[in-house]
Amino acid sequence: MQANAVPGKYPDDCGPIGVYVHIPFCLSRCDYCGFVSYPFEPALEAHYVEAVIQEFHGLRKSLLFMGHSFPADLDTVYFGGGTPSVFNPESIERIIDAIKRTFNFVHPMEITVEVNPGTYLKNEFLKLQEAGVNRISIGAQSLNNLELRSMNRRHSAADFIRTFINARKSGFQNISVDLLAGYPGQTLSSIMNSLEEIIKLGPEHVSVYMLEIKSGSRIENRIKRTQDEVVDDDLVADMYEAICEKLCSKGLEQYEISNFSRIGMQSRHNLKYWTDQVFLGLGLAAHGMTGRTRYSNVVELDRYLRSTLCKESVVESLIEMDPLTRFKDAMIMGLRLTKGVDLALMSYQYGLDASGIVKDSLGHLDGAGLFTIEDNTIKLTQKGRLLSNIIFSQFI
Numbered sequence: 224m225q226a227n228a229v230p231g232k233y234p235d236d237c238g239p240i241g242v243y244v245h246i247p248f249c250l251s252r253c254d255y256c257g258f259v260s261y262p263f264e265p266a267l268e269a270h271y272v273e274a275v276i277q278e279f280h281g282l283r284k285s286l287l288f289m290g291h292s293f294p295a296d297l298d299t300v301y302f303g304g305g306t307p308s309v310f311n312p313e314s315i316e317r318i319i320d321a322i323k324r325t326f327n328f329v330h331p332m333e334i335t336v337e338v339n340p341g342t343y344l345k346n347e348f349l350k351l352q353e354a355g356v357n358r359i360s361i362g363a364q365s366l367n368n369l370e371l372r373s374m375n376r377r378h379s380a381a382d383f384i385r386t387f388i389n390a391r392k393s394g395f396q397n398i399s400v401d402l403l404a405g406y407p408g409q410t411l412s413s414i415m416n417s418l419e420e421i422i423k424l425g426p427e428h429v430s431v432y433m434l435e436i437k438s439g440s441r442i443e444n445r446i447k448r449t450q451d452e453v454v455d456d457d458l459v460a461d462m463y464e465a466i467c468e469k470l471c472s473k474g475l476e477q478y479e480i481s482n483f484s485r486i487g488m489q490s491r492h493n494l495k496y497w498t499d500q501v502f503l504g505l506g507l508a509a510h511g512m513t514g515r516t517r518y519s520n521v522v523e524l525d526r527y528l529r530s531t532l533c534k535e536s537v538v539e540s541l542i543e544m545d546p547l548t549r550f551k552d553a554m555i556m557g558l559r560l561t562k563g564v565d566l567a568l569m570s571y572q573y574g575l576d577a578s579g580i581v582k583d584s585l586g587h588l589d590g591a592g593l594f595t596i597e598d599n600t601i602k603l604t605q606k607g608r609l610l611s612n613i614i615f616s617q618f619i
C-alpha cells in the first residue's frame with residue numbers, strides 16, 4: 224500500500240460531535256441477538272444512569288486533550304441498545320441534561336431513542352419530547368406474528384402499529400422503523416407484506432437489516448440442529464432487491480446499504496459513523512472515535528458499574544488512528560453510502576494516495592461487478608452491497 228508522510232486534513236474533527244449512549248438491558252432475549260445485553264432489572268436503572276453520567280464526566284476531561292475546546296458543539300445524541308425504552312423517560316432526560324451541561328447543543332439537534340414495540344405508551348412519548356428527543360427508531364423486525372414468535376420477540380404486529388401511532392400522535396415527526404430480512408422461515412411474500420404495512424404508516428426512515436448469524440445466538444444453535452432452516456442466498460438477494468425497489472417507489476430513497484429515508488430525513492447521527500466524524504460512545508460496550516483514537520468500553524456489567532463508581536476508566540481497547548488506519552476505516556464506512564467515496568477528496572483529507580490504495584486493495588476484484596469507479600468516485604453496485612463484506616475485508 225502506498226502512503227506518503229503528509230498528515231491528512233481529516234473530514235471535520237472540529238465540527239459538532241455526536242454522542243451514542245448504550246442502554247444494555249432487554250426484557251427478554253431475541254433468538255437472533257448477538258448484541259451485549261443483560262436482563263432488565265428495575266433496581267439497576269438508577270445505578271446505570273449514574274454510571275453513564277460518571278463516565279461522561281471522565282471522558283469530558285480526556286476530551287480536553289483531543290483538540291476540542293470547551294464548550295464544544297454537539298448536534299446528535301443516539302440512545303441505542305439493548306432496549307433503551309425499558310428505562311423511564313426521566314432517566315433518558317437525566318443523561319441528556321448531563322450532556323447538555325457540557326456541550327453546546329447546535330441547531331438542528333437530532334436526539335434519537337430506540338423503542339421496542341409495546342414498551343412506551345403516549346405518556347412516555349410525550350415525556351421524551353419534553354426531554355428534547357425528536358427522533359424515534361422502532362424495532363418492528365416483522366409484522367408477521369408467526370415470524371415474531373419464531374424470533375422470540377415479545378411483541379405482536381398490533382403492538383408495533385399501536386406504538387408507531389402513539390409516537391406519531393405525541394408529535395414525533397421523524398420516525399424510523401427497523402425490519403429484519405432473511406430470517407429462517409421468512410418468504411419473499413411475507414417480508415413484502417410486512418414492508419407494505421410499515422409503508423402504510425408513513426415512516427420518514429426505514430432500516431432493513433439482513434440476518435447475520437451471530438456466534439452464540441440461539442438462532443445459530445437452531446440452524447446447527449436443523450440445517451434446512453437457513454434462507455438461501457438467492458432468496459435473500461431477491462428480498463433485498465424487492466425491498467429496495469419498493470421503498471424507492473414509495474419515496475424512501477436508499478442512501479446506505481441498509482437505510483432508506485425521505486428527502487432530508489437521513490439519520491444524521493449514523494452519518495457521522497459513515498463519514499468518519501468524531502463521536503463519543505457512553506455506556507457498556509459502547510464505541511467512540513475521538514479523531515486521534517478509536518475506543519471501546521468494557522462489556523461486563525459489574526465491571527462497568529464498579530469502575531465508574533471508583534471514577535476509573537471503562538475503556539477496554541484503544542486504537543491510535545494514524546492516517547492509514549483512519550483512511551481504511553473511512554473507506555469501509557464510506558462505501559456503505561450509495562453516493563460512494565470521492566477518492567480525490569480522500570487523498571486530500573488523509574494525505575494518502577487514495578486511488579493507489581484502492582487499486583492495490585480491490586484491483587483483483589475488478590470485473591466482478593461489485594463496484595464502479597467513475598469521475599474518481601468509487602461506489603458499490605447492488606451486487607456489491609449484498610456482498611459488501613468481501614469488499615470491506617480488503618481494507619482490514
Ligand code: SF4
Nearest residue numbers: 249252253256258305
Ligand atoms: S431487543 Fe435487540 S438487543 Fe435486546 S435481545 Fe432483542 S435483538 Fe438483542
